[in-house]
Amino acid sequence: MAQGAPWLEGLNPAQRAAVEATEGPVLVLAGAGTGKTKALTARIAHLLRTGRARPNEILAVTFTNKAAREMKNRIGALIGEAAEGMPWVGTFHAIGVRMLRRHAELVGLTPGFTILDTDDQLRLLKQLIAAADIDEKRWPARLLASVIDGWKNRAIVPDRVPAAEAEAFGGQGPALYAAYQDRLRTLNAVDFGDLVLHCLTILQTHPDVLGQYQRWLRYIHVDEYQDTNVAQYLWLRLIAQGHRNLCCVGDDDQSIYGWRGAEVGNILRFEKDFPGAQVIRLEQNYRSTGHILSAASGLIAGNRDRLGKTLWTEAGGGEKVRLIGHWDGEEEARWIGEEIEAIAAGRRAVVAGLDGVAILVRASHQMRAFEDRFLTIGLPYRVIGGPRFYERQEIRDAMAYLRLAVSPADDLAFERVVNTPKRGLGERAQATIAQAARAGGTGLASAAARLAREGAIGGRAGAELRRLTEAIGRWHAVALAPGYDHVALAETILDESGYTAMWQADKTPEGPGRLENLKELVKALEGFENLQGFLDHVALIMDNAAEDAAEKVSVMTLHAAKGLEFPVIFLPGWEEGLFPSQRAMDETGLRGLEEERRLAHVGLTRAERLATVSFAANRRVYGQWQSQLPSRFVDELPPADVEVLTPPGLYGGGFGAAAGGMAERVARADAYASPGWARMAARTSAPRGIARPEEARTLTVRADAEAAFAPGARVFHAKFGYGRVMAADGDKMQVSFEKAGEKHVLASYLVAAERAADLPF
DNA sequence: GCTAGGTTAATTTTT
DNA sequence: TTAACCTAGC
Numbered sequence: 149m150a151q152g153a154p155w156l157e158g159l160n161p162a163q164r165a166a167v168e169a170t171e172g173p174v175l176v177l178a179g180a181g182t183g184k185t186k187a188l189t190a191r192i193a194h195l196l197r198t199g200r201a202r203p204n205e206i207l208a209v210t211f212t213n214k215a216a217r218e219m220k221n222r223i224g225a226l227i228g229e230a231a232e233g234m235p236w237v238g239t240f241h242a243i244g245v246r247m248l249r250r251h252a253e254l255v256g257l258t259p260g261f262t263i264l265d266t267d268d269q270l271r272l273l274k275q276l277i278a279a280a281d282i283d284e285k286r287w288p289a290r291l292l293a294s295v296i297d298g299w300k301n302r303a304i305v306p307d308r309v310p311a312a313e314a315e316a317f318g319g320q321g322p323a324l325y326a327a328y329q330d331r332l333r334t335l336n337a338v339d340f341g342d343l344v345l346h347c348l349t350i351l352q353t354h355p356d357v358l359g360q361y362q363r364w365l366r367y368i369h370v371d372e373y374q375d376t377n378v379a380q381y382l383w384l385r386l387i388a389q390g391h392r393n394l395c396c397v398g399d400d401d402q403s404i405y406g407w408r409g410a411e412v413g414n415i416l417r418f419e420k421d422f423p424g425a426q427v428i429r430l431e432q433n434y435r436s437t438g439h440i441l442s443a444a445s446g447l448i449a450g451n452r453d454r455l456g457k458t459l460w461t462e463a464g465g466g467e468k469v470r471l472i473g474h475w476d477g478e479e480e481a482r483w484i485g486e487e488i489e490a491i492a493a494g495r496r497a498v499v500a501g502l503d504g505v506a507i508l509v510r511a512s513h514q515m516r517a518f519e520d521r522f523l524t525i526g527l528p529y530r531v532i533g534g535p536r537f538y539e540r541q542e543i544r545d546a547m548a549y550l551r552l553a554v555s556p557a558d559d560l561a562f563e564r565v566v567n568t569p570k571r572g573l574g575e576r577a578q579a580t581i582a583q584a585a586r587a588g589g590t591g592l593a594s595a596a597a598r599l600a601r602e603g604a605i606g607g608r609a610g611a612e613l614r615r616l617t618e619a620i621g622r623w624h625a626v627a628l629a630p631g632y633d634h635v636a637l638a639e640t641i642l643d644e645s646g647y648t649a650m651w652q653a654d655k656t657p658e659g660p661g662r663l664e665n666l667k668e669l670v671k672a673l674e675g676f677e678n679l680q681g682f683l684d685h686v687a688l689i690m691d692n693a694a695e696d697a698a699e700k701v702s703v704m705t706l707h708a709a710k711g712l713e714f715p716v717i718f719l720p721g722w723e724e725g726l727f728p729s730q731r732a733m734d735e736t737g738l739r740g741l742e743e744e745r746r747l748a749h750v751g752l753t754r755a756e757r758l759a760t761v762s763f764a765a766n767r768r769v770y771g772q773w774q775s776q777l778p779s780r781f782v783d784e785l786p787p788a789d790v791e792v793l794t795p796p797g798l799y800g801g802g803f804g805a806a807a808g809g810m811a812e813r814v815a816r817a818d819a820y821a822s823p824g825w826a827r828m829a830a831r832t833s834a835p836r837g838i839a840r841p842e843e844a845r846t847l848t849v850r851a852d853a854e855a856a857f858a859p860g861a862r863v864f865h866a867k868f869g870y871g872r873v874m875a876a877d878g879d880k881m882q883v884s885f886e887k888a889g890e891k892h893v894l895a896s897y898l899v900a901a902e903r904a905a906d907l908p909f
Numbered sequence: 910g911c912t913a914g915g916t917t918a919a920t921t922t923t924t
Numbered sequence: 925t926t927a928a929c930c931t932a933g934c
Contacts, residue, residue, distance in 0.1 A: 533922080
């Protein structure tokens with residue numbers, strides 16, 4: 149069968165069906181560890197090798213560069229040649245840039261537009277907020293950024309903001325959004341959201357362009373379809389209307405990015421959106437042993453909004469999921485450290501090297517406890533998903549200088565480095581420059597050059613400004629010459645600007661590292677033709693460069709773990725409020741809870757042979773000790789797949805009762821003497837308690853309703869004490885505290901005053 | 910214009 | 925607890 153078709157070898161029947169269903173809309177529901185990338189790449193290889201499509205007729209979009217790279221590599225391996233000739237394989241954003249550069253003028257840009265990073269974006273928004281005379285404290289730029297981002301994710305342009313949302317950002321949201329888009333256009337810049345939204349606008353308003361892509365792209369593939377947002381969905385749907393060959397691969401149970409615009413509804417609705425669609429389920433799991441898989445399946449079964457899959461494996465039962473409770477977070481970290489040493493030393497049923505072990509946490513601040521512990525015991529670890537190389541301050545500064553050399557009119561870049569290193573050009577001088585730029589209708593750099601020449605800014609500042617603007621002119625002249633040595637230019641720029649010298653003079657411990665990073669940046673330049681090519685690449689690819697080979701334990705968030713697998717997984721911090729996160733539940737209620745549950749499912753399914761869930765009775769939250777209740781997800785694990793471990797130093801198994809369910813857990817809870825714990829436990833048995841799975845929904849609805857307090861309500865805050873609600877905006881409360889005065893706090897940090905006595909402190 | 914100390918508020922993060 | 929941000933004083 150697969151004879152003469154090596155790309156079909158080793159596929160199971162479902163995978164093979166997905167590969168061969170080339171025509172018409174197809175949804176491949178691929179559970180965790182079921183070989184989805186294998187099926188997807190085999191399908192593309194199949195299209196190519198059977199002559200159904202040429203490399204440039206296949207569109208394949210992913211969310212991350214890593215996924216795009218892997219797809220290209222694997223297709224290349226299958227068809228026996230590099231997949232470099234496939235221009236439409238990439239992330240939504242990379243493909244968006246490609247399209248947009250081609251048609252920039254249709255949305256009022258020129259093809260040389262710059263792509264803003266988050267920093268630039270915030271700086272721009274701050275200016276607009278200040279210009280609109282809005283109090284930045286009450287209405288921070290970050291909030292506006294997320295509001296605008298939310299609109300862009302849903303393909304809402306400024307004049308189409310729904311009336312119900314016009315109140316956003318103090319009623320100024322829509323106006324500021326419009327102003328922001330105007331400003332971007334004059335700067336000839338786009339943000340990440342625009343990369344998709346502008347493309348969509350072009351396709352919607354220019355049938356000729358749309359027709360061109362519709363004819364061109366015969367086969368369309370989407371990886372991680374559950375992560376698409378509305379704008380991406382609309383974009384895909386338009387293009388797919390041509391040949392109607394759309395293959396979406398995804399897993400509704402792994403949708404964990406709802407908070408940044410991903411719309412699970414896209415995958416849940418697929419069959420309605422694309423009538424006659426085939427749905428193929430990949431359910432055979434090749435990653436995990438039986439108990440792990442079954443525990444994960446049992447847990448996710450608690451979600452109502454899902455298409456449903458039954459994962460199975462030919463691997464045996466293996467080890468049960470281990471469950472253990474600890475006295476506090478430090479003990480949890482200590483215990484996990486010891487377990488890892490035991491596993492690495494071969495003293496446990498499952499043996500793995502440090503590279504095979506990962507700790508997955510809900511929120512990045514939880515990583516600290518493990519870092520502290522591992523440092524003291526000298527256990528090598530790596531943190532995945534920390535600050536990325538291209539997001540570091542020194543790299544962004546250096547990039548701003550490079551941007552100025554390519555286009556001196558880049559105002560945001562100019563603003564960023566005009567006084568870095570310090571040149572005595574403070575607020576006042578910058579205001580003068582900005583004013584001159586506005587008056588002359590030019591960019592900041594050219595206005596600055598004029599001011600410097602005319603001597604309008606005096607003293608050291610004037611001299612420095614003159615040096616800087618002349619240097620920019622020189623660099624730009626070099627960058628204009630075809631075939632210039634861009635690596636040498638970059639070195640010159642960093643040198644002449646005084647930027648390298650600035651870090652050489654820096655005596656803080658970070659100094660040397662930053663210089664090292666700058667060197668790496670220059671080295672990275674070597675791989676590119678010129679500066680422009682490099683800048684484009686960096687704007688989209690924020691990957692961390694350094695990969696070191698040493699054996700280390702990985703520590704990362706559950707989000708960062710998606711798509712990865714490890715023989716041994718630790719899942720600490722399964723406590724109510726932490727995981728599921730209180731905030732997720734407050735903000736989006738049942739939807740939030742279900743996303744948290746999917747996150748738990750993602751965590752468990754990362755494990756190949758051993759998964760250990762743990763929780764602590766006490767945890768320091770923002771410096772305050774707090775009693776914690778085990779997560780409802782602990783109770784939702786099927787008891788048959790769980791082995792309860794006895795925590796060290798506790799009689800009678802302590803939390804061991806948790807696996808038996810709520811009643812038993814509460815009965816045993818008095819093993820812990822903390823008054824707070826006792827009160828919490830007592831409260832648990834009251835109607836308002838933390839729910840069993842079947843109660844979870846009503847509880848969440850109630851919690852949601854209680855998230856807000858009406859003005860006038862008397863409330864209690866752990867730090868500020870008693871107070872009265874003055875105003876409420878969603879979950880944000882303005883409270884006048886008796887002792888602490890007026891504050892803005894999130895409703896989830898408040899309780900009704902009459903319930904304050906129930907609190908565990 | 911810069912820096913040190915006080916104030917504030919507090920997921921998840923890719924592009 | 926802590927890190928980022930702002931304000932007051934040099």
